[in-house]
Amino acid sequence: MTKANRKGGTTIRELASAAGTSISTVSFVLNGSWRQHRIKEATAEHVLAVARQMDYQPNQRARGLRMQRSSLAGMIVPHHRNRFFAGLIESFESEARQRSLVPIVVSTQRDHEIETQVVETLVAQQVELMVIAGVRDPEPLNRLCLARGVRCVNVDLPGANTFSVVTDNVGGARSLTRWLLDGLASRERVIFLGGRESEYATDQRVSGFMAECQARSHPVEAGDVLRCGYSPLAAKNALETLFAKSDRPPSALLVNSITAFEGFAMFWHAHPELVRHVRLACFDWDPFAACLPLDTVMLRQDMETMIATCFEWFDRADERTGEVAVIPPRLMIGDPSESLLAQEAIPNADPHQP
Amino acid sequence: MTKANRKGGTTIRELASAAGTSISTVSFVLNGSWRQHRIKEATAEHVLAVARQMDYQPNQRARGLRMQRSSLAGMIVPHHRNRFFAGLIESFESEARQRSLVPIVVSTQRDHEIETQVVETLVAQQVELMVIAGVRDPEPLNRLCLARGVRCVNVDLPGANTFSVVTDNVGGARSLTRWLLDGLASRERVIFLGGRESEYATDQRVSGFMAECQARSHPVEAGDVLRCGYSPLAAKNALETLFAKSDRPPSALLVNSITAFEGFAMFWHAHPELVRHVRLACFDWDPFAACLPLDTVMLRQDMETMIATCFEWFDRADERTGEVAVIPPRLMIGDPSESLLAQEAIPNADPHQP
DNA sequence: CTGAAAGCGCTTACAG
DNA sequence: CTGAAAGCGCTTACAG
Secondary structure (H helix, E strand, O other): OOOOOOOOOOOHHHHHHHHOOOHHHHHHHHOOOOOOOOOOHHHHHHHHHHHHHHOOOOOHHHHHHHHOOOOEEEEEEOOOOOHHHHHHHHHHHHHHHHOOOEEEEEEOOOOHHHHHHHHHHHHHOOOOEEEEEOOOOOHHHHHHHHHOOOEEEEEOOOOOOOEEEEEOHHHHHHHHHHHHHOOOOOOOOEEEEOEOOOOHHHHHHHHHHHHHHHHOOOOOOHHHEEOOEOOHHHHHHHHHHHHHHOOOOOOEEEEOOHHHHHHHHHHHHHOHHHHOOOEEEEOOOOOOHHHOOOOEEEEEOOHHHHHHHHHHHHHOOOOOOOOEEEEOOEEEEOOOOOOOOEEEEOOOOOOOOO | OOOOOOOOOOOHHHHHHHHOOOHHHHHHHHOOOOOOOOOOHHHHHHHHHHHHHHOOOOOHHHHHHHHOOOOEEEEEEOOOOOHHHHHHHHHHHHHHHHOOOEEEEEEOOOOHHHHHHHHHHHHHOOOOEEEEEOOOOOHHHHHHHHHOOOEEEEEOOOOOOOEEEEEOHHHHHHHHHHHHHOOOOOOOOEEEEOEOOOOHHHHHHHHHHHHHHHHOOOOOOHHHEEOOEOOHHHHHHHHHHHHHHOOOOOOEEEEOOHHHHHHHHHHHHHOHHHHOOOEEEEOOOOOOHHHOOOOEEEEEOOHHHHHHHHHHHHHOOOOOOOOEEEEOOEEEEOOOOOOOOEEEEOOOOOOOOO
8 A cells, every 4th residue: 555665665564564464474475385374365365465566575685684595696707798708697697597596797807806806795795606707816716705605616717626617628629720730731830829828728728739739740839839818919919920020921820719819800900911821710709700701710618508517516515626527619610600500519528637 | 713604604793702892893893983983992903803813794785784775786788799788887897896886787688578577686686776778668677676766777778767878879870871971972872781670779870871871962762771670690681682682782881780790791701792892881899890801980889988977877866867868989990909999089979869 | 982772674483 | 374573694873
């Protein structure tokens, strides 16, 4: 009957008095446990009707306080600007919603300060689970979570003190390299471009690259692996240097990550003639990148399965501390539309633990 | 001294007893109001020390319940898969954080059911403000917010019952069209591609397109405006039809939105020869799209200013119901790197209210 | 200078 | 079949 309060809407107390019953009865009815409490069907229906009429929504914060659960699911990512993280986020949201959790995704700009601050905030909100994606050093963050009893999993870059889920970096890099080397003469040069020094994902991908070259007896020299970082500009500059001073320009390029590929695109835009006949492989996927009129193969990480694997782990109560689940990616060749893509499974994606 | 509890860490009660003082004192000290309560400096320091030692973090849910504020800031977006929404999200996060609010961004897949459900959930969490971005019909959602006293603003698509912030669609479309028509003979055909029938943004952009054509006395026929929707496939199909049956193929193309541009890229990938010499303009921006070796101009919406305008409105307490703030976008010509871009302001971005 | 107490809006034994 | 009461972890008048 009464209009909603100045703030936050109707309370259960107001609802109870409007329905002419006690607070407990309302609570039982609303939470569906009224049969067990042998509440009259008529009473239940009446309460429900009044609730609807007053447009009652329980205050989740009070509910959470009392029940010691928040119904919140937390996730941090470096940013939102590529398909890999966008895909992780959307999968996360969908899995969270399926479990009636409100997904809270926050980006942290790869800044350790912000990462720490955001994780602390989310933990203080008592999120029920936490996904930590794309963080270089997840272990301090894992500790923050675990200290307050929040289960967390690392995605993309693993950590020793909880469960982690990563792409099959070695297998993926091998497949890309295999494709690059096909039909390449052994004197033709193949380059690995992008990624960081002493970083898990790059280490793995370089080792896949090297392994495949070795298997094909394709020579690789020290200067052929350019870990110039992930930024577009750094990749572009590395390419400038490479093509400027080399008497033996590369015939094939394995680009590590879509951001480095952005740098390649910039270089190509500036010097189209230099890279016209270079074979290209990229460890990541983007619909526009896939449309560039170049001989390109891209690799799409399986974000859906990665996130599903996280939630499977959340759902079960088992430990698996330090374990790493390895998810095979997919090669994307040919038609640039995601749905219509020629997909090729990565063979023998053998799980391995660091 | 004591280790954190099984769940949720130390409580203020535990902290008080460990510090040998009362709960109130602890609370005053922690919230910085201890000077006003004339608490001894020594006591304050001691409490702080113990808090640090026990790694105390106040339970935000209890705090929020008591103080009637959540410290949460809500936002909904259709998805995370393009730079426009990614930019809006990152700006939103940054503005929210500057105000000590936890940003909660949830994507809703342009599905009205999900939109409603998510807004209800966020409102039930008593978010302190709400940004509703890219929603076709924001008014029911506005009502949900307002009914519970949550201030909300619409971004991208306006609504009548609150404040809204949109890009200068008319001015932006005019600038793109002006660029397209430059040097085009009047018998050469120019096409508007993408967007929906009877949708605010498309209506505005089409009217900007028509206005500029008229101003230049460039003829436009009925079949030259193809509102085929936003999906890549729809755009691709529209292009197939256009180029198949037309005896007079288009010389210039204004593509409405980056998703429609994806469809163009697919078409181009399939029929490179057909569009080699077509001038291209796109109402949106993407770094890879900007690298395509085509004669292209892109328009970058000013996400930062759009979100800043929302927060300015949140900060002040004024009404401005039904008002629409119009934010000028920027033309992006030439160098594909975002930071190095040749930027050109859109002239006379005159605010207009629907 | 500090503490005991009420109360934010819920849930859930417990008593009848 | 239903209600009164305790308590989740905080903040803040109020009393001393």
